[in-house]
Amino acid sequence: MGPVGGTERCIRAKEAAMRHSVRQLAARARWAAKERCRALSFLLSPNRVSWRREWESCSSAEDLFSFASSHIGIGQNRVEFLRFLAYIEGERPANVLEIGVRDGGTSFMFANALKTSRHVLGVDVRLRNIHLLRAYCPTWIVRQEFVCGESARPSTVSEVRRRLGSAKLDLLFIDGDHSYRGAEADFEAYRQLVRDGGLIAFHDICMDHRRRYGAETPNDSGEVYRLWQRLRGSYETKEFFEDEKQNGAGIGTITWDPSRSVDLG
Ligand SMILES: C[S@@+](CC[C@H](N)C(=O)[O-])C[C@H]1O[C@@H](n2cnc3c(N)ncnc32)[C@H](O)[C@@H]1O
Numbered sequence: 134m135g136p137v138g139g140t141e142r143c144i145r146a147k148e149a150a151m152r153h154s155v156r157q158l159a160a161r162a163r164w165a166a167k168e169r170c171r172a173l174s175f176l177l178s179p180n181r182v183s184w185r186r187e188w189e190s191c192s193s194a195e196d197l198f199s200f201a202s203s204h205i206g207i208g209q210n211r212v213e214f215l216r217f218l219a220y221i222e223g224e225r226p227a228n229v230l231e232i233g234v235r236d237g238g239t240s241f242m243f244a245n246a247l248k249t250s251r252h253v254l255g256v257d258v259r260l261r262n263i264h265l266l267r268a269y270c271p272t273w274i275v276r277q278e279f280v281c282g283e284s285a286r287p288s289t290v291s292e293v294r295r296r297l298g299s300a301k302l303d304l305l306f307i308d309g310d311h312s313y314r315g316a317e318a319d320f321e322a323y324r325q326l327v328r329d330g331g332l333i334a335f336h337d338i339c340m341d342h343r344r345r346y347g348a349e350t351p352n353d354s355g356e357v358y359r360l361w362q363r364l365r366g367s368y369e370t371k372e373f374f375e376d377e378k379q380n381g382a383g384i385g386t387i388t389w390d391p392s393r394s395v396d397l398g
Pocket of ligand 1: 206207208209231232233235236238239256257258259282284285308310311315
């Protein structure tokens with residue numbers, strides 16, 4: 134094909150990219166409008182007062198988990214998450230980042246159940262329930278912020294870095310893109326923001342039963358287990374699950390040590 138054909142192809146590719154961006158912007162605007170409506174109906178709902186009372190009466194991590202399950206939505210196994218929480222509590226994390234917030238229950242737990250947390254950040258391509266997370270955040274001690282965007286994009290990482298200022302993360306919780314490359318990209322993009330000796334946690338380190346046994350299951354823990362298998366030999370680690378052969382979920386933490394390296398393939 135001559136230079137004219139090449140130019141046409143280039144113009145067509147640019148037009149397609151532009152159409153894609155416009156579609157994305159439109160989808161984002163529709164999503165934001167829907168979230169505004171949900172926030173408004175929450176504001177007018179009688180639940181607002183009763184849920185507030187319920188939140189104020191929570192006196193343990195167990196109570197808070199039940200609150201998150203009933204009123205916010207949390208993608209965590211209760212038993213393993215509470216064990217994980219008790220472990221990280223001992224490390225006294227102040228600055229926390231969750232990649233992949235979805236309904237927000239886990240960010241809610243980081244802000245409410247960790248006595249030492251002071252700054253809780255969350256990243257997601259689609260943010261939801263921000264009105265609930267604002268309503269149920271102990272703002273007098275914790276600053277909670279969210280960044281909307283593809284987690285591993287340099288612009289998203291820069292925005293997180295800007296919000297952290299000179300501070301480093303004590304806990305990074307990776308639960309976004311569950312493909313091998315996606316989880317690896319999050320690990321590589323954000324580990325530089327974690328302090329030496331801080332914790333990096335991965336959710337879904339256990340294989341789901343479709344991958345393990347070829348069984349029909351709605352659970353899909355992606356390929357995080359593959360990344361975990363590579364990392365676990367190279368760092369100090371801890372694992373939290375009810376049963377090693379359970380159907381997905383499971384949380385693995387590494388103690389971040391920048392002097393060690395691992396070949397991720
Ligand atoms: C499994 S859910 C997270 C559940 C949540 N951590 C919890 O404990 O309730 C995964 C989330 O990651 C988000 N996500 C997936 N890929 C992403 C990416 N590349 N960048 C940012 N967010 C992403 C999805 O929008 C979804 O909300």
